Amino acid sequence: MSGPGGTRLYLATAFCARTAEEGMAVGVVMLAAQRLDSATQGVFILAAWMAPHVLAAPAAGALAARARRPGVFYAVALAGFAAAIAALAVSVGRLPLPAVLLIAAAGGCCGPVVSGGLSSLPALMLGPGPERERAYALDASVYNAAGVVGPAAAGSAAAAAGSGTAVAALAVAAACAAALACALPLPPRPAARPGTSPVRGDLLAGLVAVRGSRELRAITAATCLAFLGLGALTTTAVQLADSQGRPGAGGWLMTAFAAGALAGSLALARLRPAAAPQRLAMSGLAGTGLALAAAALAPGPLVCATAFAAAGVFDGLLLTATLRLRADHAPPHRRTQVFTIGAGLKISAAALGAALAGWAGSGSATGDLAAIAALQLMAVAAYAGIRRRPGSGTEPVVADGSVSR
Numbered sequence: 001m002s003g004p005g006g007t008r009l010y011l012a013t014a015f016c017a018r019t020a021e022e023g024m025a026v027g028v029v030m031l032a033a034q035r036l037d038s039a040t041q042g043v044f045i046l047a048a049w050m051a052p053h054v055l056a057a058p059a060a061g062a063l064a065a066r067a068r069r070p071g072v073f074y075a076v077a078l079a080g081f082a083a084a085i086a087a088l089a090v091s092v093g094r095l096p097l098p099a100v101l102l103i104a105a106a107g108g109c110c111g112p113v114v115s116g117g118l119s120s121l122p123a124l125m126l127g128p129g130p131e132r133e134r135a136y137a138l139d140a141s142v143y144n145a146a147g148v149v150g151p152a153a154a155g156s157a158a159a160a161a162g163s164g165t166a167v168a169a170l171a172v173a174a175a176c177a178a179a180l181a182c183a184l185p186l187p188p189r190p191a192a193r194p195g196t197s198p199v200r201g202d203l204l205a206g207l208v209a210v211r212g213s214r215e216l217r218a219i220t221a222a223t224c225l226a227f228l229g230l231g232a233l234t235t236t237a238v239q240l241a242d243s244q245g246r247p248g249a250g251g252w253l254m255t256a257f258a259a260g261a262l263a264g265s266l267a268l269a270r271l272r273p274a275a276a277p278q279r280l281a282m283s284g285l286a287g288t289g290l291a292l293a294a295a296a297l298a299p300g301p302l303v304c305a306t307a308f309a310a311a312g313v314f315d316g317l318l319l320t321a322t323l324r325l326r327a328d329h330a331p332p333h334r335r336t337q338v339f340t341i342g343a344g345l346k347i348s349a350a351a352l353g354a355a356l357a358g359w360a361g362s363g364s365a366t367g368d369l370a371a372i373a374a375l376q377l378m379a380v381a382a383y384a385g386i387r388r389r390p391g392s393g394t395e396p397v398v399a400d401g402s403v404s405r
Contacts, residue, residue, distance in 0.1 A: 006125050006185040007135050010118075013184065015142045017078055017114045017177035020170040024049060027170055028088065028104075030154070031163040035093025045092065048101040050351070051110035053115055057344030060112035061206050061337035068189050070124065074113060075181040081110040082174035089167035113120040118344030120336040123327040124186055132274060133324060137269035138319040144262035148255070153257025167290040177188030214387060219281060219322055220342055222383035224349040226285055226318070229375030233257070233292075236372060237274025237308070239365035244301055250318060256305045260312025261319070268320050278387070282380060284318030287311070289376030296369040 021236035025046060032042030060077075067073035084107020091100050119139055126132040150170075211214040237257075238250030268280075275283075288311045295307035322342070329340035357368065 004375065007122070007138070009184055010121055010125065010135075011138055011142050013074075013078075013177050013180040014118050014139060015146055016173045016180065017081070017118060018143060018146035018171075019150040019153065019237040020174040020177070021114045022146045022290060023154035023166075023170045023173075024085065024150075026151040026350055027131075027154040027158065027163065028053045028092070029256060030158050031089070031092045031167050034158075034163045037161045041097060044097070045088070045100055045104050048104035049108045049111070053111040054261065054344045054351075056109040057112040057116065057340040058204065058333065058337065060109070060117060061340035064117050064120075064336040064340070065205075065333065066189075070121070070186040070189065071181055071184045074118070074121075074184070074186075075178050077110045077113040077117075078174060078178035078181055081114065082171050082178055083107075085167060085174055086171035089164050089171060092164075092167075112340045112344060115347065116332065116340035119323055119343075120339040121184065123332075126183075132327065134269055134272060136323040136327060137265055137272075137320045138325055140265035140270060140316060141262060144258060144265055144316060146264065148258045152271075153284055182242060186275070190314050206341035209331055209338050210333040210341060213329045214389070215278070215325055216338060216342075218327045218383050218386035220345060221386060222281065222285060222379040223318070223322055223342070224345050225374050225379040225382055226288070227346045227349040228353045228356075229372035230315075230367065231350030232357035233372060235357040236365055236368045240295075240304070240369060241292070241301075243365045244304070246301055247290070249301065253305055253308045255368060256309040257312035257315070260309035260318040262312075263309075264313035264316025265320050266315065267313075277321040277328065279363060280317050280321035281325065281383060284314045285376050285380045285383065287314030288318065289373045289380070290352065292369055292373035292376065295344055296373060299375065 028046050028049065029039055029042035032045060033039040036042075064070070064073055064077075067245075084103055087098065087103045088107070091103055119136075122132060122135040122139060126135055154166045154170060157169050210220050214255065233256055234250070237253040241249035241253060291307050291311035292316060295304050295311065298304035298307055326342055327335065328339050360368070
């Protein structure tokens with residue numbers, strides 16, 4: 001088991017990796033716009049970068065779970081992630097687009113390690129209990145902090161030194177994560193025993209583990225439904241600000257949401273409430289939905305921004321609860337797959353929501369925001385319904401080598 005030093009090292013690793021990940025959404029599009037005079041090609045490159053986050057998630061989880069030395073595996077994966085970002089910084093606008101898309105897709109194959117795999121590591125370093133719960137609250141804070149810092153850093157660096165330099169800086173952040181991963185206090189895994197299932201069989205192991213646990217089924221279904229709505233939130237926020245006669249203020253609404261999410265996860269880490277993660281998940285989903293509904297009805301921009309910040313606070317609670325539930329209820333030998341599959345499904349749902357928002361065009365922004373709020377409340381009903389199916393009792397928390405209630 002690791003102590004506070006190991007947790008701090010993990011958080012630094014995760015922050016560097018996720019800052020690079022979050023910054024890429026801004027950096028790649030700006031780089032294409034600067035060198036190719038075409039933001040559209042930047043969107044194609046970003047799509048090639050993001051698609052493997054979903055498609056490669058089962059394979060990434062299976063390989064991570066089989067690695068005898070997890071620290072080395074994560075260091076190599078993060079180094080590949082950094083190398084792909086650096087290659088994009090050099091190649092966009094200088095190599096043919098198909099070659100650039102291949103580089104982006106190769107880097108995206110390392111993405112599930114950042115978006116999901118890293119979050120399985122606190123459970124390797126810490127046993128069930130308050131310290132692990134606090135570690136996951138801090139991990140959620142790192143997610144939210146990177147969501148604020150990454151795009152802001154990429155935009156600021158691009159304005160000061162050019163988009164190529166900005167993307168190169170993201171590569172440096174990812175390389176720092178790879179170096180830090182080498183020092184993570186992760187215990188080695190025993191060698192695979194004869195008769196162990198082949199890697200091909202492990203590809204669906206994450207889905208099988210989720211299907212076999214009522215708690216994992218419930219939180220996965222609920223978060224996917226919630227993120228179907230939240231994926232459209234950025235587009236809706238921009239349209240809402242425009243409809244209020246404040247063009248450009250949509251970014252501030254999303255900043256308020258992100259800041260609220262960071263505050264919510266930090267508050268959980270600081271206060272360490274005794275509430276079970278199931279209750280936190282319900283509160284997070286319901287609170288996010290109600291706050292976004294209030295934003296849709298807000299009489300003015302200040303009230304609207306306050307409601308967005310409140311929604312973010314509850315979203316921070318949901319993320320912390322989600323990480324804890326995955327760690328508590330995933331079988332130890334399938335935990336990494338559960339994290340990568342869960343993250344991949346959420347990203348898929350958010351991407352679908354964003355696509356639907358774009359396809360719907362410029363409808364009523366308040367109506368769209370109300371629909372997003374309704375999806376959060378539907379997620380509450382889905383979560384409660386799956387957990388309360390007839391014949392289901394309290395599901396125990398899974399620990400390495402034992403089960404405790």
